[in-house]
Amino acid sequence: MTGQGHNVPPDLLEKTASVAAQQNAMERGCKFLPHGCRLFPVEQGWESTAISRDKSVSVVGTLLELEEAMRDPDVKVVFIPLDAMMTDADIEKICQRNAAVRTFFREVKKGG
Amino acid sequence: MTKKMEQETHLLKTKIKDLIVDEGFQKKESRRLLGENATEAAVNRETERRMQMARELSDKLVRPLGTASRPYPMWGSQRVDYNGQSNLEQVLSTIADDSNPMKVYSERPFAEVIAMAYCDMPVPSMLPLFFDGLERRKPESTNRTQMMIGDPGAGKSFMGAMQGRMRSKQPVEVFDCGGKNMNELLFEMVLDFGAGDAMPKAVDKRLQAGTLEALSLAKLKQLPSEAVTFDENNNIKSIDWTFFKGGAKPDEVETAFAILKDVSHIEGLDKASGNTLGMNSQYGPLIRWFIEGREGVLDEYNKSKEGSDNGLQTVWQFLNGETNICTVENPLKNKDLTNGPSSFTFRREDMQAGFFVTLTGNKTEDGLTTRSLNKSVYSRLSPQTLPDPTEADWQHRICQMMCGVPVSTLYSVFREQADENPKEFGQWLMQLRKTKAELEGVPVPELQETLLENWRNVVNSSRKLARFYSEWSEMTNAENLMTTGNTDLIEEVDEEYSKKEGIDFRKIKQHLEAALPIRPHMLPEDAEAKADFKNFLKQPVLAEKEYENPSVAFGTRLVDVLDRMVFEKSEAIGKHKLYEKLKASMDNAGLRDIVLQDGAHSFQRSVEEDLNVSVFDSTDMGKQAAAARKVFCDYIRQVDPQIVEADDDKIITVARLKRALQTVGEKNTAESKELFIINREHESLGAFPLARAKIEDMASYPEGTEEVELSVSDIVSHEDFMAALALPTVSAKNLDAIWDTNIRDLSEQIEKENNPQGPNADQKSSADEIFKITENRSEQGIATTTLRVMFEDASGKESDVSVHIVLNKNRKKALIVGEKVPTKLLSAFKEAGIIHVDRHAPNAKAKVDAALNDLTRGTRNPELAKRHLADAFRFRNDFDLGDFLVEKKAITPEELKAAREELKNGNGQTEAKLDTVLIKQGVLTAAQLAEKTKLSELLVDDKMGMLYEKYVVKDRKKPAL
Incomplete structure (x- = not known):
C-alpha cells in the first residue's frame, strides 16, 4: 500500500469498496421486481462483505426486517445475507405490497 | 431534523380545505369556522388569512409538469388534416403551458419529481390516465379515486403507486383485493403482537437457529399458506408476520391466533414479558390511509369476493365527491372477544392532501376469478379502460426496461432538437437517469449508461x-x-x-x-468440437478469465x-x-x-x-481514452518487465492519451496509409504514447525494380501490432490503412500476358468481387488481407510471421488469425469487435469457422462470400493446392504425383486444373476437396507463406504522437 493509502479514512475505504462491489454485481444482471425494485445477486466473498458493511445499506435477515426497510423512507439499498429467512418470492411479495423503490443485493453462494 | 423541515416533509398531511386557493370556498369555510354570528368584516379578515395560507402552502407543494421550457409528453385525440380532410387521430404531442401546467402536489424536491415523471413515465396510451390522475389529486378535486381496468401486466398498479411515490417518500401501500371480502377495507381482524413484535422476533430467531421445538415447527407449518414459505426440504423458510397484521382474512387470523398461542406456550414465550399475542379488529386500509393522509392502491378490485363491496357504496360516494360525510359501522366489534373501533366517520373537512385511492381491475376476460362489477360500482368509480398497447407503447416500455428512460417517446417529442444536437440530448437523458439512480441509492448500471450514450x-x-x-x-x-x-x-x-x-x-x-x-455461448452447429479424452475426468485448468463488458x-x-x-x-x-x-x-x-x-x-x-x-463506439473521447489507457498500461506492464509502476497515471495520463487519440481520429488513414502503434520507448512514451508505422508492400515493386531492404528491427512486432488493434480509435484507423489495389494491378498484368482475349463477363464479375474483397471495397463489407510482422517465439527466436485479417466493415467486426497474444489484450479485442484466434491453439479451426460464419452472416450468400474470401486470400498467399493437400494428409504424395502426370499429359493443362484431375481420378470428391481447402483451413495453416509480403514497418521519419 502506498503512503497515501494510510491517510484514507477507513469509512471512505469501506464506502469505496461497497460501491465497487455494487457496480460489479450490477453488471451481472438483475431480477426486476414490482414497482421499479431490482434484485442483484452478489457472490459470497469480498463483494458481499463490502456491501454488508456499508453503513448506508440496510441488512435484513427476516421478513419483519425487510418490511421495516421497505417502510423506512431513508433506506434505499438493502442487503440480504445468504442465511436470510426469505425466498425471492417473499421479496417480490413484499415489494408488491409496499410500493417503494429499493435496490436489493442478495448474497448467493459462489458459482451458485 | 428541525421542526420546519419536519413540517415540510409532512405537507401532504395538510387538510385539503387549507390548500384551496379559491376566495369563494375560503369565505364559506371562514364563515363555518367563525360561526353564524360572526361579522362580515371578521369573515373577510379570516378569508384573507386563509387565502394567504393556502397560497403559501400550495407554493411549497406544487411541482409544475409540462411547462414551456420543460414540455411533458402527452397522448390524445386531435384533428389531423390530410389532403384537406380532417380526421380524428390519436397523436403523441406535449403539454407545454406555463399558465396551466400539470401539477404534482409533492413533498419531494422538483428534481426528484421530474426524474420520476420522465423516467417512470407511463406508456403513451396511458398518459391521458396519468394526466387524469394528477388532476384528481389536486386539492380542489373532490374525487379522490381513480379506477383503471386493463390487461394483466399493463402497468396499472405501477402507475397508481408511481403517482403516490412522486408525491411522497413514504411507500404506497398496495392491498391485494383478490378473493377478499371488501368490508375488510374498512375494518379488519388482525393479530396484535404488541409494540416491538417481540413474539414474532423470538420465533424467527429460534427458527433461524434451529432451536424451535419439533411440535412448534409442526404447528407453524399449519399457518395459512399465504404466510409461510418452505425450502426445498419442506422446512419453514420464512413467516410473513405482517400478513396477520393486515391483509389476512378473519378465518386465517383466527387459525393463526390458535396456532401461535400454542407455539407461544410450547416455547415458553407466554411467560416472558412483552410477548403479547392478541386478536383485534382495527381500521382497514381505506380508513387508515384516510387518517394518515396517504395514498393506497386497491389492486385487482374486481377479483374480490362477489357481493362483498355492497356495503362500500356510501364510501365510494364520499370518495368520489358525491357526499361530504359518511359513517361506517364495524361489524367485527366484540366478535370473538376482540377489541377495536365501533365505527368511523369520513368527513370532507378532515381529508388531507396526501389521501388518494387507486383501484385497478383486470378485464373480465381474464379468468373466472375476475368478475363484472355491479352497476352502482361502475357508476360511482367510473373505471377507465386502458387501450390495447400500440407499437409506440411497446417501444416505450422496452426502452424503459433496457435503459431506465423511455428514450423512444422522448425522442419522438423532441426529435428536431435531438437530431440537431444528439450529444446534448444524450446528456439530458443521462442526467434524468442519474437523478433517478440517486433515488435508487446505486449508480446507473454500466450497460444502461452505455446504451444511453x-x-x-x-x-x-x-x-x-x-x-x-x-x-x-x-x-x-x-x-x-x-x-x-x-x-x-x-x-x-x-x-x-x-x-x-x-x-x-x-x-x-x-x-x-x-x-x-x-452466460456460456453455444458454438455454431458446424463448429468442430475437440475434447481431451485422455484427461477427461480431471478438473481442467481454465485459461485466464477475460473481463467482458456487459454491453459488448x-x-x-x-x-x-x-x-x-x-x-x-x-x-x-x-x-x-x-x-x-x-x-x-x-x-x-x-x-x-x-x-x-x-x-x-x-x-x-x-x-x-x-x-x-462497446466503448469503441462511444462518442465520448474521454471514455475511449480511459479504456485505451487501461489497455496501454496493462500491455506495457505485461510485455516490458522493466515497467513495474503500479499507478497508471505515472505511465501515461488519460488527458495525454486523449489528445493522441483525437489526433489519430482526425486522420483519413484509408488515404494516408498511416498506422499507429504503442510507443515502447521508455523516455518518450509518457509524452508521446503512439509511434508511427506504415506498410511496405512487395507487390508494389514491379518485377525488375529494386525492393526496399528491411532489417528485423524495422518490422513492427506481432505484439505491438496487436496491441494497437486493442486501442479505441487506433484500432479502426489501422484497419482502414492496410488495404491496397496492388494485387488487382499485378493480376490484371499477368492475366493479360496469359490470356490476351481477356476473361468472359461472368469471370470478370466474379474476379472483380474478389479483387474488391482484397481492397476492402466490396459492397457486402467483407474484406481480407495478410500482413507480415515480427514474432519472437518461446525460445527467443525471431522471425516474420503472417497475420491474416478478415473484416466485415458493415458489421464492424474482424477476425484476426495470428500468434498467441498477451492475455491482457483479449478482453479489449472483444470490445473492439475483434475475434482473435491463435493459429496454434487446439481448437483454432473451430474458432475460425465460427468467426467466419458470424462475419459472413447477412451477406447475400454466406457460402459464396466464404468462397470469395478464400479466393481473395489465395491472391496474397502462397497457396499450392497439391502440397497443401499432402501436408494435410488429404492425399498421398503418390496421388499428387499421379495427378500432376495427368496434367502434363493433358494438353499442357495448368496446375490450376489440379482439383479437377484429383476429382476425376477419384482421389477426392468435390465435397471433400471443398472441405479440405476451405478458408478456415488456410487461415490456421502456419506454413502458409506469402506471394507478395506486406510488412508492417516502423516509420521513424515521422514523430510519435
Whole structure:
C-alpha cells in the first residue's frame, strides 16, 4: 500500500469498496421486481462483505426486517445475507405490497 | 431534523380545505369556522388569512409538469388534416403551458419529481390516465379515486403507486383485493403482537437457529399458506408476520391466533414479558390511509369476493365527491372477544392532501376469478379502460426496461432538437437517469449508461423489437386472431394458451432478465468440437478469465434469448404454424439481420448489431481514452518487465492519451496509409504514447525494380501490432490503412500476358468481387488481407510471421488469425469487435469457422462470400493446392504425383486444373476437396507463406504522437 493509502479514512475505504462491489454485481444482471425494485445477486466473498458493511445499506435477515426497510423512507439499498429467512418470492411479495423503490443485493453462494 | 423541515416533509398531511386557493370556498369555510354570528368584516379578515395560507402552502407543494421550457409528453385525440380532410387521430404531442401546467402536489424536491415523471413515465396510451390522475389529486378535486381496468401486466398498479411515490417518500401501500371480502377495507381482524413484535422476533430467531421445538415447527407449518414459505426440504423458510397484521382474512387470523398461542406456550414465550399475542379488529386500509393522509392502491378490485363491496357504496360516494360525510359501522366489534373501533366517520373537512385511492381491475376476460362489477360500482368509480398497447407503447416500455428512460417517446417529442444536437440530448437523458439512480441509492448500471450514450441505437433497435413484440402479442391473443390477420393460428392458439403464454409487458422483463447476465455461448452447429479424452475426468485448468463488458454482446444475448423463447413457446410444444410465423416476424423486424426484399443486405443495422455496444463506439473521447489507457498500461506492464509502476497515471495520463487519440481520429488513414502503434520507448512514451508505422508492400515493386531492404528491427512486432488493434480509435484507423489495389494491378498484368482475349463477363464479375474483397471495397463489407510482422517465439527466436485479417466493415467486426497474444489484450479485442484466434491453439479451426460464419452472416450468400474470401486470400498467399493437400494428409504424395502426370499429359493443362484431375481420378470428391481447402483451413495453416509480403514497418521519419 502506498503512503497515501494510510491517510484514507477507513469509512471512505469501506464506502469505496461497497460501491465497487455494487457496480460489479450490477453488471451481472438483475431480477426486476414490482414497482421499479431490482434484485442483484452478489457472490459470497469480498463483494458481499463490502456491501454488508456499508453503513448506508440496510441488512435484513427476516421478513419483519425487510418490511421495516421497505417502510423506512431513508433506506434505499438493502442487503440480504445468504442465511436470510426469505425466498425471492417473499421479496417480490413484499415489494408488491409496499410500493417503494429499493435496490436489493442478495448474497448467493459462489458459482451458485 | 428541525421542526420546519419536519413540517415540510409532512405537507401532504395538510387538510385539503387549507390548500384551496379559491376566495369563494375560503369565505364559506371562514364563515363555518367563525360561526353564524360572526361579522362580515371578521369573515373577510379570516378569508384573507386563509387565502394567504393556502397560497403559501400550495407554493411549497406544487411541482409544475409540462411547462414551456420543460414540455411533458402527452397522448390524445386531435384533428389531423390530410389532403384537406380532417380526421380524428390519436397523436403523441406535449403539454407545454406555463399558465396551466400539470401539477404534482409533492413533498419531494422538483428534481426528484421530474426524474420520476420522465423516467417512470407511463406508456403513451396511458398518459391521458396519468394526466387524469394528477388532476384528481389536486386539492380542489373532490374525487379522490381513480379506477383503471386493463390487461394483466399493463402497468396499472405501477402507475397508481408511481403517482403516490412522486408525491411522497413514504411507500404506497398496495392491498391485494383478490378473493377478499371488501368490508375488510374498512375494518379488519388482525393479530396484535404488541409494540416491538417481540413474539414474532423470538420465533424467527429460534427458527433461524434451529432451536424451535419439533411440535412448534409442526404447528407453524399449519399457518395459512399465504404466510409461510418452505425450502426445498419442506422446512419453514420464512413467516410473513405482517400478513396477520393486515391483509389476512378473519378465518386465517383466527387459525393463526390458535396456532401461535400454542407455539407461544410450547416455547415458553407466554411467560416472558412483552410477548403479547392478541386478536383485534382495527381500521382497514381505506380508513387508515384516510387518517394518515396517504395514498393506497386497491389492486385487482374486481377479483374480490362477489357481493362483498355492497356495503362500500356510501364510501365510494364520499370518495368520489358525491357526499361530504359518511359513517361506517364495524361489524367485527366484540366478535370473538376482540377489541377495536365501533365505527368511523369520513368527513370532507378532515381529508388531507396526501389521501388518494387507486383501484385497478383486470378485464373480465381474464379468468373466472375476475368478475363484472355491479352497476352502482361502475357508476360511482367510473373505471377507465386502458387501450390495447400500440407499437409506440411497446417501444416505450422496452426502452424503459433496457435503459431506465423511455428514450423512444422522448425522442419522438423532441426529435428536431435531438437530431440537431444528439450529444446534448444524450446528456439530458443521462442526467434524468442519474437523478433517478440517486433515488435508487446505486449508480446507473454500466450497460444502461452505455446504451444511453448510444441512444440512437436504442431508438432504432427498440422500434424493431416493438414491432416484433406487438406481432407476437397479436399472434398469441386467441380473442383477436380473426382481426389481426392470424386466422391461420386458430387451431394452435386457444384461450388457455393465451392466458399462459400470451405476450404482455411482463415478458419483456423476463427476456431482459435472461439476456443481461453473460452466460456460456453455444458454438455454431458446424463448429468442430475437440475434447481431451485422455484427461477427461480431471478438473481442467481454465485459461485466464477475460473481463467482458456487459454491453459488448448484449444484443447477441437478447436475440439469442428471443430465438430460444420463440422456439420453446411454439415449435417445442407442437405449434408449428405459430413458430413459422414468429420466425418470419423476427426476420421481418430485423432482429438478427436486415435483408431487403430482393435478398440484398441492407445497411440498416439489426437489433443485435445496435445493441452490441462497446466503448469503441462511444462518442465520448474521454471514455475511449480511459479504456485505451487501461489497455496501454496493462500491455506495457505485461510485455516490458522493466515497467513495474503500479499507478497508471505515472505511465501515461488519460488527458495525454486523449489528445493522441483525437489526433489519430482526425486522420483519413484509408488515404494516408498511416498506422499507429504503442510507443515502447521508455523516455518518450509518457509524452508521446503512439509511434508511427506504415506498410511496405512487395507487390508494389514491379518485377525488375529494386525492393526496399528491411532489417528485423524495422518490422513492427506481432505484439505491438496487436496491441494497437486493442486501442479505441487506433484500432479502426489501422484497419482502414492496410488495404491496397496492388494485387488487382499485378493480376490484371499477368492475366493479360496469359490470356490476351481477356476473361468472359461472368469471370470478370466474379474476379472483380474478389479483387474488391482484397481492397476492402466490396459492397457486402467483407474484406481480407495478410500482413507480415515480427514474432519472437518461446525460445527467443525471431522471425516474420503472417497475420491474416478478415473484416466485415458493415458489421464492424474482424477476425484476426495470428500468434498467441498477451492475455491482457483479449478482453479489449472483444470490445473492439475483434475475434482473435491463435493459429496454434487446439481448437483454432473451430474458432475460425465460427468467426467466419458470424462475419459472413447477412451477406447475400454466406457460402459464396466464404468462397470469395478464400479466393481473395489465395491472391496474397502462397497457396499450392497439391502440397497443401499432402501436408494435410488429404492425399498421398503418390496421388499428387499421379495427378500432376495427368496434367502434363493433358494438353499442357495448368496446375490450376489440379482439383479437377484429383476429382476425376477419384482421389477426392468435390465435397471433400471443398472441405479440405476451405478458408478456415488456410487461415490456421502456419506454413502458409506469402506471394507478395506486406510488412508492417516502423516509420521513424515521422514523430510519435
